[in-house]
Amino acid sequence: MAKTSKGMSDEEFNAQLRAERMRSNPGMVMTKPPSGPGKSLEEMLNDQGQDEVLVAAPVLTEERQPSLQASYVQGKKLLMIDVALIDANPLAPREVYTAEMILSRSEALRTQGQHDPIHVIPNPDQSGRYIICDGWTRVQACRMHKVLQQLLAEIHENLSLEESAWFGYQQNEERQQHCDFDRAMFYEKLISAGETATSIANKAQVSPSQMSFYRSFAKLPADVLEIVKEYPGKFSATVAYQIQKLAARCGVRKAVNLALKFANEDHTQGWLINQVQLLIGPSSSKTVTRTTKQIRYSNGMYKQKGELFELNISVLPEQKEEFAAALERLLSTVAIEPPQIDLGENKKLK
Amino acid sequence: MIQTIYKVQAAAKLLETTVDSVRRYVDESGIDVARQANGPKTRQFTIDNIFDIAAWRHTNKSKLKVKQRGIATVYAPKGGVGKTTLTANMACVFALMGLRTLVIDLDFQANLTLSFGYDSEVTDEEATELDIPEDRVIKYHFGHLVPGWPGGRMPLRDVIKMPFGPSGPHLIPSDLTLDRLDTILTYDALEGKKSDLKIAALIAEGLSGKNPDFDLSSYDVILFDAAPAKNRMTRGALLASDYVVAPVSLERYSTKAVSYLASVLQDMRDDVGRSPEMVMIGNFHLPNRLRVYGQVSKLSTEYPGALLNIMVHRSEEFPKTLSEDEEQPPLVLARPSGSAAEQLHKVSSELLQKMGVV
Numbered sequence: 001m002a003k004t005s006k007g008m009s010d011e012e013f014n015a016q017l018r019a020e021r022m023r024s025n026p027g028m029v030m031t032k033p034p035s036g037p038g039k040s041l042e043e044m045l046n047d048q049g050q051d052e053v054l055v056a057a058p059v060l061t062e063e064r065q066p067s068l069q070a071s072y073v074q075g076k077k078l079l080m081i082d083v084a085l086i087d088a089n090p091l092a093p094r095e096v097y098t099a100e101m102i103l104s105r106s107e108a109l110r111t112q113g114q115h116d117p118i119h120v121i122p123n124p125d126q127s128g129r130y131i132i133c134d135g136w137t138r139v140q141a142c143r144m145h146k147v148l149q150q151l152l153a154e155i156h157e158n159l160s161l162e163e164s165a166w167f168g169y170q171q172n173e174e175r176q177q178h179c180d181f182d183r184a185m186f187y188e189k190l191i192s193a194g195e196t197a198t199s200i201a202n203k204a205q206v207s208p209s210q211m212s213f214y215r216s217f218a219k220l221p222a223d224v225l226e227i228v229k230e231y232p233g234k235f236s237a238t239v240a241y242q243i244q245k246l247a248a249r250c251g252v253r254k255a256v257n258l259a260l261k262f263a264n265e266d267h268t269q270g271w272l273i274n275q276v277q278l279l280i281g282p283s284s285s286k287t288v289t290r291t292t293k294q295i296r297y298s299n300g301m302y303k304q305k306g307e308l309f310e311l312n313i314s315v316l317p318e319q320k321e322e323f324a325a326a327l328e329r330l331l332s333t334v335a336i337e338p339p340q341i342d343l344g345e346n347k348k349l350k
Numbered sequence: 351m352i353q354t355i356y357k358v359q360a361a362a363k364l365l366e367t368t369v370d371s372v373r374r375y376v377d378e379s380g381i382d383v384a385r386q387a388n389g390p391k392t393r394q395f396t397i398d399n400i401f402d403i404a405a406w407r408h409t410n411k412s413k414l415k416v417k418q419r420g421i422a423t424v425y426a427p428k429g430g431v432g433k434t435t436l437t438a439n440m441a442c443v444f445a446l447m448g449l450r451t452l453v454i455d456l457d458f459q460a461n462l463t464l465s466f467g468y469d470s471e472v473t474d475e476e477a478t479e480l481d482i483p484e485d486r487v488i489k490y491h492f493g494h495l496v497p498g499w500p501g502g503r504m505p506l507r508d509v510i511k512m513p514f515g516p517s518g519p520h521l522i523p524s525d526l527t528l529d530r531l532d533t534i535l536t537y538d539a540l541e542g543k544k545s546d547l548k549i550a551a552l553i554a555e556g557l558s559g560k561n562p563d564f565d566l567s568s569y570d571v572i573l574f575d576a577a578p579a580k581n582r583m584t585r586g587a588l589l590a591s592d593y594v595v596a597p598v599s600l601e602r603y604s605t606k607a608v609s610y611l612a613s614v615l616q617d618m619r620d621d622v623g624r625s626p627e628m629v630m631i632g633n634f635h636l637p638n639r640l641r642v643y644g645q646v647s648k649l650s651t652e653y654p655g656a657l658l659n660i661m662v663h664r665s666e667e668f669p670k671t672l673s674e675d676e677e678q679p680p681l682v683l684a685r686p687s688g689s690a691a692e693q694l695h696k697v698s699s700e701l702l703q704k705m706g707v708v
Contacts, residue, residue, distance in 0.1 A: 030605060030652045033612040033628045034619035041421075041554055041590065044624040048547055084497045127560055146500060149541075 077157070078117055080150040083142040086130050087123055091165035091193060093172055093186040096179060096232045097137060106141035109148060114138070117152045119171070121164045130155070133164040134171040162193065166203065180237040181228055184217035213237035216244040221252040224259045231263040239269055242276045249280040354679060356395040356686070363686040364400050364446055365407070366695060372403070379406040397683055398515035401445055405517035408448020416449065416570050420707040421553065422593040423456075423574040423626065425584060427607045427614075431599040432633040435668060436694075437575040438465040438680040441519040443698035446682070449570040449707070452510075454492055455524035456587055457577035463488060463523040465680055466513040470525035485511070491524045493531035495564060496552060498538070505563035506556075514679070520569075528583075535582035546622070549586030571707060580614060589618065593705050594626040598649065598657070600642045601634040601664065608649065628653065629704055631697055632661035658704065660697045665690040 039047065118135025132139060133156060142148045159167060169186060172178050178186075187200050201211040217240045220228065224243055228235045235243075239262065247255035258279070262272050293304040300313030315323045362369045376383050376393065381402050385391040395403075408414065424437045437453060444451040455462040460470040470488040472480075477487045488511075494504040511521040538545035556566030566572065573595075574587040588594055596611055598604045611628065618625040630649060636642050649657045667690040668681060678684045682691045702708045 030609040031613040031616060033615045033653065033656075034625050038619055039622070039624040041550060041557075041592075041624070044589070044622050045547060045551055045554055048544060048622060082497060084499075084503055126562070143500075143502060149498060 076117075077155045079153055079155055081120065081130060081153045082150050083139050083148070085128065086118075086120060086132055086139050086151075086153075087126075088136065089132050089161070089165055089168065091161060091186070091189045092132070092136065093165055093169035094136065094178065094182045095185040096182055096229065097140060102137060102140050102144055105137045106145035106147045109138060109141055110145075114148065114152055117154045119156060119164075119167065120153045121156050121159050121161070124161070131161065131164065132168070133159065134168040136168075162190065162195070165190070169204075179232045179235075180214065180240070181217055181232040181235060184214040184237065184240070187211070187214055188218045210237065213241040216241040219244045219248075221247050221255060223252060223256045227256070227259045227263050234263050235259075236269065239272055242273055246276045246279055254279055354397055354683060356397075356400065358393050358395070360686050361393075361395045361400055361403070363691070364683070365404060366446075375403050375407055375411070379403060379410070381406065397679060398518065400683075401514050401518035404446045404448045412448055414447060414708055416707060418706055419557070419570055419572070420593065420702065420705040421572045421591045422595050422629075422701075422705060423576050423584070423587040423591040424595045424597070425574075425576040425578075425588065425611070426597050427578060427580065427610050428604075429578045431597045431604070431607075432662070432668075433578075433597050434461040434465060434575055435681070436595075436597050436631060436633065436662070436697075437462055437573055439682045439694045440698045440701065441571075441573055442514075442680050442682050443695050444571050444702070445514075445517065445519045446695075447699075447702075447708075449702075450568055451519040451571045451573070452522065452566065452569045453519055453573045453575060454522040454587075456492060456528070456574050456583050458524055458526050458528040459577070460488070460524040460526070460528075462575040463511075463521065463525070466511070466519075466521050466523075467677075467679065468511060468513070468521075468523055470523060488523045488525050491528045492522050493528050493534070495522070496531060496534070496548065498534055498548075499531070503563075506565065507563075514683075532581045532583050535586065539582070545582060546585055546589060549583065550590040553590040571702075585618075588615075588626055589622065589624060591626040593629050595701065596628060596630050597633045598630045598645075599634050600632045600645045600661065601636060601639070604645065605648055605652070608653070612653070628656050629701065630657040631701070632657060634664040635661035636664050658697060658700050660693060660700050662693050662697055663690070667691075 038044075118138055119133040120130035120135075121133060123129040123131050130153065135151070135153075138151060142151060156164065156167070165186070169178075172182075183204070187197070187204070190200050191197060197211050197215065198208065201208055206214070214237045216237065217225075217228070217235075220240060220243060224247065228240070243255050243259050243262075246258060258272070258275055261267070292306070295302045297313065299315075300311070302313070303310040356364065358369050358372050361372045365372060365375075373393075375381075379402075381399060383393045383395055383399050385393055424433055424440075426433045434457070441451050441453040453462065460468075463470050468486055468488055472482060472487055474484075474487055474489075476482070477484060490504050490509040492509075493499050494509055495506060497503055506522075509522055511523050512518060513521060535545040535548060538548065552564075553566065553572070555561055556564050559565050559567030574591065576584040576587050594611070594615065596608065598608060608630065615625040615628060630653065632646060632649075635646075646657070646661075665688075667685055667688045681688070682694050685691055699708075
């Protein structure tokens, strides 16, 4: 049994020390670690071909971004981008992405690869990231079903966020991928972002009245909206307008019931309009209707609103006298003379 | 984790200062320290209080100057050398010195995570059933911060845990599914990508402070706790680090493991021109044992300057297993007056100097 250190002579101690040291190194040649300073983290990343590293680890800083190898084809800037680097567009023109839609796109990507590039703009708030303009279904398919880690993207550097959303909108319209609900939600996002309904109507080439139909989607009760989201193809802007009208007049329950019936059964839009008329009819007949009439002429306007008549018209000089006489004659049949006020008295009052 | 309450004497030990100074810090900082409800109204410091004072002192009073940020991987090619215990305790000491400290658990066994009081196995349902606060449940780990993690990358704020409040050490926890990160890195490698550099590039991004969702720029010290296996995650952490801190068990023959680590570092240097500098911490030191003396002598001769002068002695104060003492915070916090805590303070301080942080 080994003695404690205190109980040992120097000789014994040294002998045991040598023995122990021999045992701790049974003839093994120990590898030495590298000597001298190595590269810094930045130097290593730079030297290792940062573009490749960045693709592997999408770490894009402002300094490194220009070194990404983008190719230019017919003036278009194309780049392979990691799908994790692509953010949704807050003004996205499409609202409806169903799980089936994404799955079927992922299968198409898996079997056929990517046909066309997706379209992105650089994310103004986060250097190295991108915001989608067009191709969000493909990005989601890649992310959710692990099809491709990178997608070929065309980068639109000069588009603002709103312009990028309009770009996506036009692309989708061309492919007939929008339903009325998508359009309506897109318009609402733009309105929230400060654009006016009139300017949106102009850009989207829809009439102001159509625009007001689209805007009914946003006024639908939440329960109805849920049904619309589930069957977006069934609910046109007109249908949304009718159901919103029904909800406003007869309550949410009736609106939900009708929306459900319309979604689940095979009915026409005409049927739905009739149903709404039937449901709100009795109550609407009780309301006092005010006659409103407005006729526009190239030289003026005539408006009738309830008991008030307004006329604003310019008359040719040669017709002026005759018109004035005829109008005064007509006015004399309805006009009531104002009470006579004594001018002298009036002055005193002043 | 049990909330430890300290009296002012223990607080002074933790902060390595005098009782009077602690009282003065509390008064000047305005940190709200509770007082005993009954009897003498002595101050009762929580762990969070201690770290808050440490951070306040560092900003307002400390002569400790941070020269540069330190990034290190605590790694030992073989297990059972006290790697995780050392990491947890050193992280606490760094934060007690007032340094902003981040520890990243890269071992899917999640022992470091457990040592900070988070049982990575607990599910949401179990937490509800056992009345465990939601923030004690591990939902995300380091893998969730890495680009290419299925389902997308999480912001750091959703992943990070602050076991002792914002001023204490911050933790990126781990759980069993972290192993999948290695699978992702392997796939990357098969696709011809430089997966080894992925973690390094990620850390570089964090240090640049340009990504608000992954900003590491405010940390003074970043410590990876790597698994003993030399997998792709460990290699990635080593490449991201300036130092590899290798705990060496002095009661057992450990030269082979150290030699192996040296060869790993040499391969790295040959491959990418960078490798972390090796620092060894002697653990389970028994001063009177000749075998231990032999080990120390051998390591000092073979790797001059790599073995820290201060060593951690074998002590009964250390818990035998982590799970046995999971209700306890790391030793420096659980037993601030013990000799083991004192050694851990000294070792941590020497390591910081070695790394050029202070």
